[in-house]
Each structure stands twice: as C-alpha cells, then as structure tokens.
Amino acid sequence: MPSDDIKNIYRQLVRKLEERSRLGGVMGVMHWDQEVIMPQGAAESRAMQMAALAGVLHEKSVDPCLGGLINKLINSEPDEFTGVEWCTIREAKREFDLETKIPKELVQEIAELGSRGHQVWAKAREEDRFEDFAPILERFIILKSKWAEHAFPEMEPYDANLDIYERGMTMDRLSPIFENLKNELIPLIRSIKNSDMKPDDSFLEGDFPIDKQEALGNSISRDMGFNFDKGRMDVSVHPFCGGGHPTDVRITTRYRTENFIESLFAVIHETGHGLYEQGRMADSLDLPVSEPLTMAVHESQSLFWERMIAQGKSFSIRYLDKFKEVFPDFLKGVSADSLFMAINVCRPSFIRVEADELTYPVHIILRYEIEKSLFDGTLKVEDLPDAWNDKMEEYLGLRPSTNTLGVLQDVHWSGGAFGYFPSYTLGAMYACQFYNKMIVDIKDIPERIEQGDLACIKTWLNENIHCQGRLYSPDQLAEKVTGQILEPDIFINYLKTKYNAIYGLN
DSSP: OOHHHHHHHHHHHHHHHHHHHHHHHHHHHHHHHHHHTOOGGGHHHHHHHHHHHHHHHHHHHTOHHHHHHHHHHHTSOGGGSOHHHHHHHHHHHHHHHHHTTSOHHHHHHHHHHHHHHHHHHHHHHHHTOHHHHHHHHHHHHHHHHHHHHHHOTTSOHHHHHHHHHSTTOOHHHHHHHHHHHHHHHHHHHHHHHTOSOOOOOGGGBSOOOHHHHHHHHHHHHHHHTOOGGGEEEEEOSSOOEEEEETTEEEEEEOOBTTBHHHHHHHHHHHHHHHHHHHTSOGGGTTSGGGSOSOHHHHHHHHHIIIIIIITSHHHHHHHHHHHHHHSTTTOTTOOHHHHHHHHTOOOOOSOGGGOOTTTHHHHHHHHHHHHHHHHHTSSOGGGHHHHHHHHHHHHHSOOOSSSTTTTTSOSGGGGTOTTOTHHHHHHHHHHHHHHHHHHHHSTTHHHHHHTTOOHHHHHHHHHHTGGGTTSSOHHHHHHHHHSSSOOHHHHHHHHHHHHHHHTTOO
16 A cells, blocks of 8 residues: 555544543543542432543544554554554554453443442442442442453453553452562561650641641742643542543542641652653654653652652652641751651551552452452452451551441442552552662762752653653563563562661661
8 A cells, every 4th residue: 555545544444542531631620620620419420421422532532533543554664653653553453452352331331330330339428328339339240240241351350450550460460469568568567566666756736727838838839830721739538640641630639637758749749640641752742652650650759749759858858847837836846857657657447548569559459359359259348347346457467447448448449440550559669769760870869859859850751751642562671671570679678678677687
C-alpha cells in the first residue's frame, strides 16, 4: 500500500481514538463530580448515566471500522511509523481485542453497579453496616469473574483482574514478593513496638484550622510544580486524583482538624499523581501511547513525593519554618530532627490511608490475600469481616472493633477495583528504585530540597517517567531508568536501614 494511503489510515485511527478518549474524559469528570459535589439524591440517576455512557464507549471501542483500520496498519513495514505511532497502533489493537471479547451488557452492568455501589458503600461505612454492602460485593465478584472469563480465558480470574492495573503481573510472581516482604517487615514492626525508643509526635496533634491546612497544602502542591491552571484541589471522603484530561487534573484530600500532617501528605501524594498526568507527552494527550503505563508506576510517582521526598530529613529542614509560621502554637521548640522523627513514627493503625511507611505494605498484603481468597472461593463474602480482623490481629496486633475500621474502610471494592491494591506497594518499590537512581544522576538532591528547589525533581521525573507513556513494559521502563527490572530487595533494605536507625535497632 502506498505510504500516503497508509498514513491516511493512521490519521483515521487517531481521530477515532481521540474521540473515544474524550468520551472517557467525560466519564472521568462524572466520577469526580459523584465523589465531590453530586447531591446524594442523584445517586440512582448517575448510575444510569454512567451505564449509558459506558455502553456508548464500549460500542466505539468495538466498532468494526476501528478494527478494520487497526488490521490494515498492524502489518505495515517497520519504517512506516515512528516508535510513538507504532505504540499507538499496538495499544489500540490490544484494547480493541480486549473490548471485543466483553459483552456490552456486562460492561453496562459493571458500570451501573460501580456507581450505585459507591453510594451503598459510603452509607454502610458511615453506619457500620457491612451487611448492607455485602450483596454489592458478592455481585461484583460474580461480574468480575465473568469479565475475566471473557477477557483472559487462559488466566485465573484474579490474575486477569491484576493485569488490568499491573500489566503482566501474576500471582505466581507477586505472591513470593509479598511473602518475603511480610517475613521481613512484621518482625521489624514488632521489634519497634518493643523498643524503648519512642519518638515524640505529640506536637502533630492539636486543633489545626482547615482553612490554614488548605492553604498550606495548596502552597506545597505549587512548590512541587502542580499547574493550577490545568488542575484543581477539592475535598472528598477518600483522597484521589481524577478529572477528564491532562489539562483538567483534579486532586482531592480530606481534612481532620486534629492532625494537619495527614491531609498535607494526602495532598503531596495526590499531587504526585497529578504531576504524572500533567507531564504526559504533550503531542499525544488523547492517544493510548501517552497514557500512564500501569497503576503501580502511577503510584510510584505519588509515593516518590510522599515517601522519598516529603518524609526525608531535607524536607523537614526546608518546611519546618513554614509549618511554624502556619501553626505557631503547636511547633514551638520543635527541631527539624524532631519533625523528621515524628513524621516517620512507626505505629500500627487500623486505617490504611493513615498507616505509616513501614506498616503500609502489610495493609496491602492483607488485602491481596483476601482478594485472592474471594476469587478462588476459599473465602465467602459473609465471612470477610472475621477473616479481615483475624489477619489484622496476626500481622499488626490490632483487632478492629467495627467494620468501619476494618473491611469497610476502602472505596475500591465499591467500584469493582479488584487487583488494584498491590499497585500501592509495587509502586513504593518502584519509587525507591527510581529515587536511588535520581540521587546518582543529581548528586546534591538533599541540598537542593533544603534550598526549596523541587523543580529539578519534577524535571527528572518528567523526562524519565511521565513522558515515556506506554512505550515500554514496566520491566523495560525500570531497566531503562535504573539499569535493572523491579528489585524488591532495594525497598526492603531501604525500610530496614531507615527504621533501624530511627529506632536504634541493630
């Protein structure tokens, strides 16, 4: 086929992909609206709207004309297209092949259940009534198992769900990683609990006005490089980063008057996600090549800023005076060392989003083990609260007194996001590995942070991660950036070194 003809076919494909992406952006804004400002009474109508839009998106995704364009392009000569264009074609084919396997009715039912499930979950969580949410959860297990049978019939159902968030990841690879992590971290957590060293973090508790917390978070988000001309910050029950486009990135947090660090670090975390979205390749924003690689890589960017930067000593040195200026009554006499120790206290807690850096992976492992059991049938939904509480007690020495503190705390299952949780800890591993490489590339990072230069960090991440889109697999990206594929021992050694030093352990 002449080159001009093949290029014209590619342009037709691009137009169809861009249209689909923009409709997906509409759904993204609807999700944001649902969680931030939608009237509670609109829940049922919103569920119907989301189902209708999901149906339209599905129809466009399985349009035979789209498939025809892809098939005409996929066997072209290698030199017909650039690397970015080939990635667009390959990603379009992957998504088309996947979508054509899924019945429209199933797509719509999952979308409707997800919208309705969110409202049911929020009410059940507030009223501590797991029995109200259990039917939603049971139905989701059935629907997501059916989805897996259509999408990846050769896979175990849970592997198929994992693959949506972390492409190529399987239980066979993940379970040994998490088992090793559990074996290394739980004894360390217990040693810290028995240690005589108890860093003082009492000055982080008090009465911190929400308007001051909001201004502080906004200020630090700007310091990190978040562009408020192409984004905004709001309040939601569960902090998240959403929106409809890299030019319309919407981050949220939640506030507690008794603790300003929780909301601040949620802002930093979600800003990390937002910077990834705003940093995507500018000339392909509505094409699949530009989309974030996987959820673990996305989480690596939020955790990079939250854990590797904001919980580092240089950040405490830089921002202590700012914190004192905003909250002078609570931080008098506090040193940068004291602040660093306080924000890195290890103290097992019930709530995942409030967990410290060391205990957080254990929360994730617990959820991973439960999700696997729900999908292989060894755990029934009705037995879920007891299974959850037993694992919490075994791993962290805590037993939730309510389901609000336990199995109802997370939003993910209300939308059918099974297989998502592992992304958080895989992301922490990537973040640690990326950080180790950045401090080799930019040797004076601590000094730059102390001087307020966060721009160099954003630039490094933009160039090495954000603008790479889906050009590489997760392992290829890690190897390209750091010289090796994901290496969990880097993360384990980082945690052991840091917390042994803080708590004076061998």
